[in-house]
Amino acid sequence: MKKGILFLILLTSINSYCQNFNIPYRKGNLWGFADKNGKVIISPKYDSVDSRMENFRWKVYKNHKVGIINTAGEERLAVLYDSIEGNPVHSRYNEFYLYNEGKMGYADLNGKIILPLKYYHIEKTRDVNFNLDALFFLVKTNAQDNYCLIDKEEAVLLSGIEEFESDHRGFYKFKINSKWGVYSVPEKKWIIPAVYDTFKRFELEGQQPKKEFENIHHYAVKNKAFYLFSIEYLMIPSKLKKLSDFFELKKDSNRNVMEYMVHDDRGVEGHYESVCGEKFQEGNRYETNGIDWIDIKTIWIKKEGKLYGMVFSNGRTNIDYPAEFEDIQLLKSNYQNYYYKDFAMVKKHDKWAIYSINERKTIGPYEYDSFDFHIKYTDYLVLKKENQMGLFQIYGYRNREKPVFIAPEYDALKGYELLKSLDYNYDLFEVFYFSKKGKICPVGRNGISYYED
Structure with missing residues (x-):
């Protein structure tokens, strides 16, 4: 049985790897x-x-x-x-x-x-x-x-x-x-x-058909007389003279109010929040929750001289991060009262970097002048450097892959698309369409550029 499960896992992994x-x-x-x-x-x-x-x-x-x-x-x-x-x-x-x-x-x-x-x-x-x-x-x-x-x-x-x-x-x-x-x-x-x-x-x-006409699907008129037909076009006799005689006002049955809820386009998913400088409060706790909504953790901010660090708790042990940052910005959801547990933005030498809380290190160098949540694509940060932009995704697509990271070397993001795989599994792959010097530049979620100049 174990061999069968192992084979299935290997087959699934190979199939995922081979999808193109x-x-x-x-x-x-x-x-x-x-x-x-x-x-x-x-x-x-x-x-x-x-x-x-x-x-x-x-x-x-x-x-x-x-x-x-x-x-x-x-x-x-x-x-x-x-x-x-x-x-x-x-x-x-x-x-x-x-x-x-x-x-x-x-x-x-x-x-x-x-x-x-x-x-x-x-x-x-x-x-x-x-x-x-x-x-x-x-x-x-x-x-x-x-x-x-x-x-x-x-x-x-x-x-x-x-x-x-x-x-x-x-x-x-x-x-x-x-x-x-x-x-x-x-x-x-x-x-x-x-x-x-x-x-x-x-x-x-x-209006809705009266009960005796519920099985009628079509009607015809010839010489002002009505002829009724079933879905299979079988004629059903009738002596009524007006179309309104076959109908009555609609009556709705009772429904749960939740059935009428409208799912709106929520726009920007999150925002960032400074926890240093004037916002620093000794002993403040920042509750976090990831995409799985299970592993709740807590962040404390500490200060040593003019620098800041983090203490991260998983509910069982505390992990102390060095105080080495000039500023820390925690990322927070607009719609749930929690902070993102995996990443934060940290500042050193007047430049920003993405910080992986779980790996206790920055992703790439300190090089960003500013950052913000994308106004349209939820869970994406726009990274800015010398008037150029890039993207960082807080969570990987369907939480299966590493987050998208695209370095800031483009003028603007023109669009985003999920392409289907070349099989009938229809797996999806994200491609971003940036503009650079007036030309469209496709870039995959894997960071690969699909263009040459």
């Missing part, structure tokens, strides 16, 4: 992709790349055109199109709408052209099987045309469609010759003939 990512990589003014360790895997040759993927496909751009590449960098769709729009079919497959010079086409995941670029508008129909075996499309060649229903060979199954509305399992409401009916696209036949003046979902704003 396609991370945008810039060389000069051209873009490609690198792996997590910064090794270039797709040579920079594009004007721009899209970091977001759809089923291991990425958009790439050159000369104001767009194409699609796969994980290996192969162009599944050449960089020839004005625009490409992804059409997710399910979680492991998607297709693409293609646009060029005012015309539309359609391609599959591997870049095979299903419909050529000759249509004014294309909409792929939907059914319960994702249309993986039989593909059907609603198309029009010119703006003034009606829609036609065609298959992947472009054979016309139905024409003269003035309007349409998708329902479930491949059922479509079609309007032909000013009359509505219901058509089953997979079966290629009418379920309800197009003879009705209107055909709509059974609903009325602000």
Whole structure:
């Protein structure tokens, strides 16, 4: 049993180590992709790349055109199109709408052209099987045309469609010759003939169906008479004359007030607090709590001459830190009454450094002019040095890795993204997009720079 557990742990560790990512990589003014360790895997040759993927496909751009590449960098769709729009079919497959010079086409995941670029508008129909075996499309060649229903060979199954509305399992409401009916696209036949003046979902704003009509999903009107239909489009007789006769005012059941709580965007997560100089108080206790909310500890500040130190308690023993700092700033949550237990900011020779309380040492040299919590990304400190900025994360992502530390050598932080791994485990990797001298500079949570100048 122990051997089995050990094997599982080793397998999990190997899988985590082997997971890889396609991370945008810039060389000069051209873009490609690198792996997590910064090794270039797709040579920079594009004007721009899209970091977001759809089923291991990425958009790439050159000369104001767009194409699609796969994980290996192969162009599944050449960089020839004005625009490409992804059409997710399910979680492991998607297709693409293609646009060029005012015309539309359609391609599959591997870049095979299903419909050529000759249509004014294309909409792929939907059914319960994702249309993986039989593909059907609603198309029009010119703006003034009606829609036609065609298959992947472009054979016309139905024409003269003035309007349409998708329902479930491949059922479509079609309007032909000013009359509505219901058509089953997979079966290629009418379920309800197009003879009705209107055909709509059974609903009325602000009201709910009366009990005897709870199973009604659609209604139609013909010659001012109402016709009711179930979800499977079975007709249910009725003699009522007005839509309001089928409905009544909504009645809410009692609910716990907590169900109505709104989770707001809290903004800045924390702040820093000086505990030295005028703020110093002998014997003051500062209660701390980490991300696990279990191991509560306490910090005392001591003073020897003009310098300050810390005494750290885990509830069983006290650990005495030397008095060597000109100033100490403890980091505190804005929303819980505790101080962060792992890190503090300390000052020496008029410069700041990050101090690891657990390791009893600074992380890097004393070199920062100032610091502050980032206004948007919670738990991140902005480190400033000579008008340049860097980042430090108080806790690692999901508490599994070391905190992010990016040295201050950038003008600004433009954005932040979680990239998915190149497998269906969809592990996540943080990439930060800084600007430097007018250029975008991607940097990973591991500190690796994905650019060259």
